[in-house]
Amino acid sequence: MQNGRADADSTDGGCSSPVTLTINGTIHEVTLDNRTTLLDALRERLGLTGSKKGCDHGQCGSCTVLLDSRRVKSCLLLAVTLDGRDVVTVEGLAGNGDLSPLQAAFIAHDAFQCGYCTPGQLCSARAVLDEVAAGWPSAVTGDLTGPVELTDAEIRERMSGNLCRCAAYPNIVTAVREAATSA
Amino acid sequence: MRPFRYHRPAGVAEAVALVEAAPNAAYLAGGTNLVDLMKLGVQRPDLLVDVNRLALDTVDPLPDGGLRIGATVRNSDLAAHPLVRQHHPLLSRALLAGASGQLRNMATTAGNLLQRTRCVYFQDTGRACNKREPGTGCAARHGQNRDLAILDWSEACVATHPSDLAVALVALDAVVEAYEPDGHRDVPLIELHRSPGAHPERETTLAPGALITAVRVPPLPFATRSTYLKVRDRASFAFAVGSVAAALDLEGDTVRDVRLAYGAVAHRPWRAYRAEGALRGRRFTAELAAHAADVELAAARPLRHNAFKIPLIRNLTVRALTDLAAAVGR
Numbered sequence: 001m002q003n004g005r006a007d008a009d010s011t012d013g014g015c016s017s018p019v020t021l022t023i024n025g026t027i028h029e030v031t032l033d034n035r036t037t038l039l040d041a042l043r044e045r046l047g048l049t050g051s052k053k054g055c056d057h058g059q060c061g062s063c064t065v066l067l068d069s070r071r072v073k074s075c076l077l078l079a080v081t082l083d084g085r086d087v088v089t090v091e092g093l094a095g096n097g098d099l100s101p102l103q104a105a106f107i108a109h110d111a112f113q114c115g116y117c118t119p120g121q122l123c124s125a126r127a128v129l130d131e132v133a134a135g136w137p138s139a140v141t142g143d144l145t146g147p148v149e150l151t152d153a154e155i156r157e158r159m160s161g162n163l164c165r166c167a168a169y170p171n172i173v174t175a176v177r178e179a180a181t182s183a
Numbered sequence: 184m185r186p187f188r189y190h191r192p193a194g195v196a197e198a199v200a201l202v203e204a205a206p207n208a209a210y211l212a213g214g215t216n217l218v219d220l221m222k223l224g225v226q227r228p229d230l231l232v233d234v235n236r237l238a239l240d241t242v243d244p245l246p247d248g249g250l251r252i253g254a255t256v257r258n259s260d261l262a263a264h265p266l267v268r269q270h271h272p273l274l275s276r277a278l279l280a281g282a283s284g285q286l287r288n289m290a291t292t293a294g295n296l297l298q299r300t301r302c303v304y305f306q307d308t309g310r311a312c313n314k315r316e317p318g319t320g321c322a323a324r325h326g327q328n329r330d331l332a333i334l335d336w337s338e339a340c341v342a343t344h345p346s347d348l349a350v351a352l353v354a355l356d357a358v359v360e361a362y363e364p365d366g367h368r369d370v371p372l373i374e375l376h377r378s379p380g381a382h383p384e385r386e387t388t389l390a391p392g393a394l395i396t397a398v399r400v401p402p403l404p405f406a407t408r409s410t411y412l413k414v415r416d417r418a419s420f421a422f423a424v425g426s427v428a429a430a431l432d433l434e435g436d437t438v439r440d441v442r443l444a445y446g447a448v449a450h451r452p453w454r455a456y457r458a459e460g461a462l463r464g465r466r467f468t469a470e471l472a473a474h475a476a477d478v479e480l481a482a483a484r485p486l487r488h489n490a491f492k493i494p495l496i497r498n499l500t501v502r503a504l505t506d507l508a509a510a511v512g513r
Contacts, residue, residue, distance in 0.1 A: 015186035034189045034231070037218070057219050058286060070259075070288045076218045077289070080189050081211065081233050124285065131284065136263040139279040139419065144268040160419035161283025 017080045023048065024092030032079050039063045039074035042089060050090040050119045054163070061162030064120035065089045071127035073161075090119035093126060101182050102126055105175040113166035121162050125176045128158045132180070150180045184221050191233045195362050195396060198232050203364045203392030205230045210394060212255055212294040215286050220299060224308045225315055239293075239396055242266065248402030251360075254293035254395045258348070259284070261292060271400060273409035273428050277351035280413040283420045293395035296349050296359070296375065297387065300342035300450075301422050302331060313339045314383040329488035330424065333480075334449040340383030341486055343447050344376060345422050350446035351411050352398065353454050354428040360397040363390040372398070376451035383450070405432035405440060408510055412503045413446070414495060423447040425492050427499040431467075431507040438462045438471075441504075445479075445496055455479040458500065469505050476500035 018031045023046060030045055039056075042048040042065070054060035056075045063075040066088040074087075093100050102125055105111070112118045132154070137144050140157045148154065155173045164172065192198040202208045209228035211217060212235060220226040239253040242264050250271070252261060261267055262278035282290060304310045304322040311320035323331055323341050331341045349372065357372040368390075375387050389395075409430035415421035426446035432439045441462045443455040458479035465471050476497040483493050 012186065014188045017189055034187055035184045057222065058215055061283065061285065064285055067288075071285045072289050073215075073285045076215050076286075078189075078211070078214060078218060078231075081191075081214070081235060127284065131259075134263070136259065137268065137275065137279060139276075141279075144272050144275050145265075157419050158284055161285045 019079055019083050021079065021082055022086045024088055034078065034080045036079045037075050038065070038067075038077040038079045038082060038087065041079040042074065042087075048089050048091055051123075052116055052119055054117070054120075059163075060117070060120075061124060062117045062120040064123040064162065066123055066127060069127075069130065071124050088123070090122055093122055100126070102129070102175070102179040105179045105182070106172070109171045109175040109178065110168070111171040111175040112164070112168050117162060117164045117166075121159070121164065121172055124159060124162045125172075125179065128155070128176065129180055131158070150177065152177065155180075184224075185227045185229065187228055188230045189233065190230065191236060195237055195239075195394060198234055198237065199362050199364060199392055199394050201230070201232050202394070208232055210234050213257070213286075213290040215282070215290045216294065216298040220306070223306055225299075225306055234394065245399070245402075248404075250400040252292050252398045252400065254397055255291045258282070258287040258290045258292070258295060262287065269407070271351075271355065271403075271406050271409065273351045273354065273406065273411045273430060274348065274400075276411035277347040277413075277426075277428060280411060280423075280426070281347040292348070292398055293359075295346050296352075296372070296395065296398070298346060299386075301345045302342040303327070305342060314342060314379075314386075317382070317384045325487065327488065328486040330422075330447070331486060331489060332449050333483040333485045333489055333492045334445075334453060335378050335482075336450065336484070336486075337379045337381065337383070339381055340379035340450065342379065342383065342450055344449070344451055345447070346452065347411065347413060347423060347426060347446060349376075349452040350426055350444045351428040352400065353452040354409075354430060354442040354444035355400050355403055355406060356442075358399045358401070359395055360399060361389055361393045362396050363393040365390065368393075369399075372452070373454055379450045403430065403442070406430045406442070408432070408507050409442070410503055410507060412499050414499065425495045425499060427496065427503045429500070429503040429507060431504055431511065433467060433508060433511045436466050436508075438465055438467050443475075443479075443500065443504075448483075448492060448496060455500075457481075462504075467504070467508050469501050472501045472504040473497060 052062040054062035058076040208230040211231040239255045243251045262275045310322040359370045413426040428444045430442040445453040458475040461475040461478045
């Protein structure tokens with residue numbers, strides 16, 4: 001399988017499609033093999049290699065990006081379905097060259113070792129802060145109808161879709177907690 | 184992955200006509216299961232009909248106090264919906280116990296009901312599986328079957344249905360609204376999924392080409408006291424080893440009414456009607472709850488590696504109901 005590498009071909013029986021994607025504020029018009037995942041489109045066609053391919057099956061979280069401000073796994077999204085949608089990758093988290101508070105907290109608290117999962121961790125954590133602000137409960141929230149307090153147990157549960165095989169989890173929790181309180 | 188054509192229909196009728204006319208077409212909603220199975224070569228559609236932009240994504244209160252949940256309402260939106268959290272907490276609990284934050288943002292209500300088993304033999308194209316390739320046999324029957332069924336399995340298939348949401352919805356007597364080539368049809372959720380029998384490849388009672396457009400949840404006032412307990416092999420982001428959805432209505436300490444359903448025990452979400460019958464009208468105690476579970480599980484036939492699921496489900500039943508009874512008393 002050459003996911004994301006097949007170019008438009010008028011003889012392919014309609015198996016490729018034109019797609020317009022906004023990535024980190026920039027509009028991209030590309031024609032993609034329908035099989036191309038958003039992750040492969042980002043990495044192989046648009047040169048945005050910050051999003052990482054770990055398992056490619058939605059289990060590890062290293063490919064996490066924000067789609068219309070919500071965190072998703074880009075390895076399980078077919079790019080052809082995203083025409084007109086807005087994507088933010090790890091490359092888009094910093095504004096004007098300044099690290100976001102979350103990114104700064106990851107550095108300050110040494111929230112990684114090899115760094116491979118970090119782009120996904122950052123995008124996921126960015127969305128966790130928004131989800132908590134919106135009052136979304138989690139599996140460990142005691143009162144479903146009450147306000148959400150971002151305890152360490154809440155952070156761990158909400159970040160459980162992002163694996164870190166270096167096991168930097170304690171420092172990731174600390175970084176997310178600090179970003180939540182400084183936001 | 185095999186090449187496929189992609190179509191984004193303008194309406195439900197067009198979507199159904201497209202899939203009905205193409206024998207190897209599939210609907211694409213959240214894609215969290217389908218795209219993965221396509222990568223694995225388990226599903227090989229030649230046409231994907233994208234239903235994500237058909238405006239089936241709202242949760243609407245019904246005049247009778249029930250809810251109508253659009254087919255493409257995302258799991259995260261449904262779990263966080265104020266009416267669901269207030270009136271049907273077992274739905275929020277079941278959804279939040281499933282998958283991860285990223286996947287819940289993608290996965291849809293109808294897609295959740297129609298997701299495929301996570302039996303490892305089904306997902307491995309190198310192994311025999313009657314569900315994936317009818318007539319090839321069942322590698323799980325005498326294989327590693329710890330995670331698989333204890334109820335209602337057949338020699339052809341011992342797979343379980345993996346959904347948490349479906350277990351909670353079947354406890355609530357939910358009704359699936361389907362658009363079939365012949366028109367609209369209401370299907371009680373309890374009748375949507377089939378027992379495996381000799382044809383585990385036939386998973387639902389929907390007509391070929393049918394599209395689920397919504398799920399209706401009838402009103403159940405005592406569902407404000409309901410819960411969903413799920414046991415899994417790690418604290419988060421794993422499929423159930425066993426689960427229980429429960430709602431309890433007590434009058435004094437007598438069980439006026441109860442809803443009970445089990446997950447990860449059968450090819451379908453399992454409504455525990457027999458256990459409910461053993462509970463209604465009796466004085467509630469933990470012993471009664473255990474007895475009710477035993478009544479339901481008397482039909483269980485564990486496989487070589489999963490006999491532990493019987494006491495697991497029994498204990499979950501007791502815990503879910505005693506927790507709810509204690510909450511009623513508060």
